[in-house]
Amino acid sequence: MARKVLTVLLPLLLCVIAFAGLLLLSIPIRNVREPPSYKYGIVLDAGSSHTSMFVYKWIEEKENGTGIVSQHSMCDVHGGGISSYAENPSEAAESLVECLNQALKDVPKKRHPITPLYLGATAGMRLLNLTNPAASASVLSSVNEMLSKYPFDFRGARILSGQDEGVLGWVTANYLLENFIKYGWAGEWFRPKRGTVGAMDLGGASTQITFETASQTEDPANEVRLQLYGKSYRVYTHSFLCYGRDQMLKKLLAGVLQRHSTHPCWPVGYSAKVFLKDVYSSPCTSAQRPPDYDVSAEVTLSGSGNPILCQQLVSDLFNFSSCSFSQCSFNDVFQPPLSGNFIAFSAFYYTMDFLQKVMKLPVTSTAELRTAAKALCNESWEKLLELAPSQKSRLADYCASATFVHQLLVQGYRFDEHTFPRIAFQKKAGDTSIGWALGYMLNLTNMIPAGQMHFHKGTDHATWAVLLLIFIMIILISLVMIFCFARSSKTQSAI
Template identity: 80%
Template sequence: MAGKVLAVLLPLLLCLSGLAGLLLLCIPTRDVREPPAYKYGIVLDAGSSHTSMFVYKWPADKENDTGIVSQHSMCDVHGGGISSYAEDPPGAGRSLVSCLNQAMKDVPKERHSVTPLYLGATAGMRLLNLTSPAASDSVLSSVTETLTQYPFDFRGARILSGQDEGVFGWVTANYLLENFIKYGWVGEWIRPRQGTVGAMDLGGASTQITFETASQAEDPANEVKLQLYGQSYRVYTHSFLCYGRDQILKRLLAGVLQKWSSHPCWPIGYSRQVLLKDVYMSPCTSAQRPQDYDVNTEVTLSGSGDPILCQQLVSDLFNFSSCPFSQCSFNGIFQPPVVGNFIAFSAFYYTVDFLRKVMKLPVTSPGELRIAAKALCNESWVKLLERAPGQQARLADYCACATFVNQLLLQGYKFDEHTFPSIAFQKKAGDTSIGWALGYMLNLTNMIPPDQRNFRKGTDYGSWVVLILLFIVVILVALAMLFCFARSSKSQSAI
């Protein structure tokens, strides 16, 4: 009996299996792309006060010639910016070694030779290049020598223009907010078709404002046209050199030395030894520089904590009296009216964050910003130390910074009761730092060709469903016949 069942079962199973195999051969296939590998890029943001390294990554395929880039890791370089090594150029290169060694670990070893490495220097090096082109060249040569010793694909070290810095910061902000493109829940890239945000950056030596505008700029130097993710953008941008945080503080010190014996923007109870060389060697203070002065002279200055005089001192930094265009920000620079939402980062963020978190003051309107700046300038040194004991290095300068931010945003850029609430003071968007480096990387990925992706044979979803059902039927038939065979054997044994 068992032999008869097997004689019937085996040919049937073989027949069904052969039929399934034949169907499998007949089902049409198509080329299926394997998921792309990641590419990496490294950008060194060589600012006026410090250098930061950002490692970015993106899939090897691209969307409309612009890579989908995300921040992989970052590293802050110890010490000052590379421009501070003007008298010791080799030190500029040595300062980058620690972070570059980290990049060796962060980027997979097999990708080292094809990972582009860039260094972009900003306003600090722009100033150094103005005062001493030879020193600037020596610093760039030093960092270039260091960067070429690593196995990455070094693409150069250069000084960015103020326009580049502003536009790339704008690109970064809008990219992180997914205003250009986003990955939809259905698994496809979509363009949100929404407005962009303006970007305001307050660095150590310059400040930038950049926003999209519908009208043509009256000054062509302030207009940039961009093509990103298949869309065109007309952008207004301007960079104010010598209006960064560090240079503003030097210019205020120079003004104090000309007019007063105490610093109205420093708190009462605070004093500092000021080396005249540190004040007057900057090109930003050249107009205030005495004809004859001893660079090694030190002057002791104390704070008077006078918000009215501090505001007057800060106002002297701006020129609102002349405008060759229909409308200007300050210093005769054309600017259309600010429209839409804005993100203010770098020192904008740190200043407003201090007012909110340390001083516990709201900053949601022009009036509140004025009141907060005044309250900060009225605070004594002792009280400030009690409020922020861990911030002693920069604590005395917050009054000047808050007063300057107030003047720049309200009188300079013309934000008012209606437009000021549209400013978001942010340091990051998600886990990514806001600044020009990511926008720089997004732009540079256009120069990197996409990898040729491997193909494998794949079958359509519907064909796989048919095959799976067929194999299930084969298995069920086999199980049924084995069950019948088992029952038959058991019955014979019982007899």
């Protein structure tokens, strides 16, 4: 009797063991003697209107270029961008202290000395460097001095070019969407068989468009070739300085002061004091600057809520008439045909989010976006305050922003009814903000290799395959033994 029981249990036991082995093979083996150790990196995104600090982390053993970096925390610096402290450079540095102190808490103390710290300044500082190089140098010097006092591995503060900003934003978006490399179920890294997405960023002082293209790039200044994870990418990119949201609004104001007594892009019932110095001090409005204007003068403007006049004012910001290439976006800038899907972030996202969530308007096509912008421009100040009281400081400018986004995308970048639905307006990918900052850190820490990607598995491929075959054979033998025993028992019962 005991022998019969053993004869039944043995193949069952072998079968269970084999199934357990197969399950274990599907899970990458890790060192479980201690939890994974993280490394950290800090990037300060010094934009034209404000500065944000991002703390990133990744598993230490994967720093060789295949680890996925995630956003650990972030902090918004109070006050304007560092370029707004041109007259008081030391205050630019002081403004960063609160967020830097938060970084001291967010990053484990034992990791402080090996945590890289970077600051990248964008279009606001590019503009300041154009108009006042000495002030720009003083601001950067003050910021460098402050960042050097912290116990992190400070690696410098610099001004990014428009091309850098565009390409790094594209790298960030595609990295987060795992379009370069992906972690498979068997514990290996592989390249997904899908294309990259284009990236569009609308900041305070500039806007960027970047996408992979197979078309000939007629202007070498707009082409960048990248080698990521063993694959080559040919990327078109262009940054339009003075076409960020804040600078666009200043150029609109300058146009209104020249030709209108009221602001057609402001809602009816809204009025504000406009200081001429604030309007004309920017290099973006230099062409509209009166030769003898009073820098201390101020005027009071009221809104007239006229979507047709607002559209004309915004259209005047673009030059669509001249193109010295086979095709252009605007301002005589070459642009190849749009290809693939796109992701739009920063002010693109906030503008569309306002139209959809606050105004409850559909924006799934170019026609709907135009209709939504017009409807927004027809709303009164009283109604807008009722809809979004928490956004009071920005409410008056949403009409201009929506009208600008429509014209930039449709007339500027040439999105139509077929290509517009391929744009995803997003603030984050997963839990990580989309922008140039992550791409900047990945590049400077060499976490995206140029050569062949590396593969990581719980076991090497040959051993994994042999074990898989052994466990399958054990299962088959066990099933045969069980079948034979069942058949034998049936025969004996019949006898």
